[in-house]
Amino acid sequence: MNQLEQVKQFLETQPANHRVVEMILDEKKVWVKRKQPLENWRDYYKVIVTPGLKREIKALQLLNRQQLPVPKLIVYCDEFFASEDSGQALPRYLDENSLDLTQRERVFYQAGYALAQMHQQGFAHGRPALRDICWDEHKITFIDFEMHSGKPCSAWDQSIDLLIFLHGLYYSLEDGAPEANAAIQGYIDNQGYTRFTKLQKKVAHFAWVLPLLDKLKGIAGRDLRQATPALKLMLKNWS
Numbered sequence: 001m002n003q004l005e006q007v008k009q010f011l012e013t014q015p016a017n018h019r020v021v022e023m024i025l026d027e028k029k030v031w032v033k034r035k036q037p038l039e040n041w042r043d044y045y046k047v048i049v050t051p052g053l054k055r056e057i058k059a060l061q062l063l064n065r066q067q068l069p070v071p072k073l074i075v076y077c078d079e080f081f082a083s084e085d086s087g088q089a090l091p092r093y094l095d096e097n098s099l100d101l102t103q104r105e106r107v108f109y110q111a112g113y114a115l116a117q118m119h120q121q122g123f124a125h126g127r128p129a130l131r132d133i134c135w136d137e138h139k140i141t142f143i144d145f146e147m148h149s150g151k152p153c154s155a156w157d158q159s160i161d162l163l164i165f166l167h168g169l170y171y172s173l174e175d176g177a178p179e180a181n182a183a184i185q186g187y188i189d190n191q192g193y194t195r196f197t198k199l200q201k202k203v204a205h206f207a208w209v210l211p212l213l214d215k216l217k218g219i220a221g222r223d224l225r226q227a228t229p230a231l232k233l234m235l236k237n238w239s
């Protein structure tokens with residue numbers, strides 16, 4: 001039986017609402033992502049606001065061709081795709097407290113380095129939340145390209161990428177300054193200094209919200225509160 005058939009048969013054994021599942025395919029762990037099932041109004045909403053599976057397959061094909069840090073696409077069709085296992089998503093490591101500070105700094109340095117690689121070649125992830133960044137003890141891989149535009153992007157897209165990434169970091173690690181500094185250092189070290197200063201200029205357009213965020217900090221949720229250190233770090237002088 002070919003791999004496509006094997007995945008199809010496996011999916012038939014899985015509950016329909018399990019959209020992303022892992023399986024062993026030819027002795028290797030892979031992740032299978034299928035079309036959003038339409039069971040309630042939230043599913044319909046998700047289908048309307050996110051471009052969906054086809055777009056993600058296209059993005060993965062494109063980024064695979066550029067040899068960027070994304071999982072290899074193994075098989076795909078209109079209903080699903082299977083991609084190579086890329087290790088665990090970063091929040092798992094943080095929740096389990098399985099890494100000490102030095103290891104966390106190393107992982108985030110690598111994440112910044114990998115994001116710079118993507119940006120250097122003219123792409124952006126679109127929404128690099130920590131749950132969409134995997135680590136397999138050796139390398140960083142970005143997953144979940146539903147929000148990817150499918151084409152090269154602008155400096156705006158890349159600055160938003162960096163802000164979302166840093167915000168996710170500070171959201172998960174309230175005292176995440178060392179890890180965040182390591183991430184930016186990784187970004188800069190990957191031939192990223194000039195690009196970074198360009199992105200800083202874009203982010204500077206948002207600097208006016210800082211006093212407002214400061215006023216709101218007593219009543220704001222963690223989500224909003226953690227935007228402040230992310231913005232401040234982006235605006236710091238890195239020379």
Ligand SMILES: Nc1ncnc2c1ncn2[C@@H]1O[C@H](COP(=O)(O)OP(=O)(O)O)[C@@H](O)[C@H]1O
Pocket residue numbers: 019020031033071083084085086087088089131132134143144145146
């Ligand atoms: N190739 C992969 N390698 C490792 N984990 C993966 C992979 N693909 C998906 N996952 C896991 O499944 C989760 C959901 O997949 P994702 O593509 O992000 O779908 P969703 O649109 O539901 O966020 C991820 O956060 C990650 O934990």
Ligand SMILES: [Mg+2]
Pocket residue numbers: 131132144
């Ligand atoms: Mg995701």
